[in-house]
Amino acid sequence: MSKLKKTPDFKNEAEEREFWESHDSADYVDWSQAQRASFPKLKPSTKTISLRLPEALLDRIKIEANKRDMPYQSLIKVWLADDVDQNRRTE
Template identity: 65%
Template sequence: MNKQAKVIPEFANESLERAYWESHDSTAHLDWTKAKKVTFPNLKPTTKTISLRLPQHLLDAIKTAANARDVPYQSLIKVWLQEKVHSH
């Protein structure tokens, strides 16, 4: 960026800040060519609740396997699904 970057103003609240950025270009305030990629490793991925009907004997077997591993059965189901999806 060749010209001097504009100072980002102070905002009294989030609503005023949102209105400002809806009508102003951030490139006047920031040199995006110097931006660095970051990761947020401790963020949990968004999850979606689903309903899944299983035969009782299958659910019992999953709960037994989870109990043997000392983990919640729903967590074990997620691990097994993840492993299966990524093995293909």
């Protein structure tokens, strides 16, 4: 394997992100030496959004969530994720 390039020092995470978006990590990392890592307690980051729904729709969602014994916001997230996954498979 050819000699690896030295990874630059970054001032901040944004600078590092910009660098890796335009450079191939294979030039800097010997991936043949990589080992699989597991982060079981790592939670995905979330972002709060504002979503306006008709009250009747929100009431129906809350009824469905209650039937499943789960918070209605969690049910909305499940439905959205399922729909996105299904659309991705049909493309």
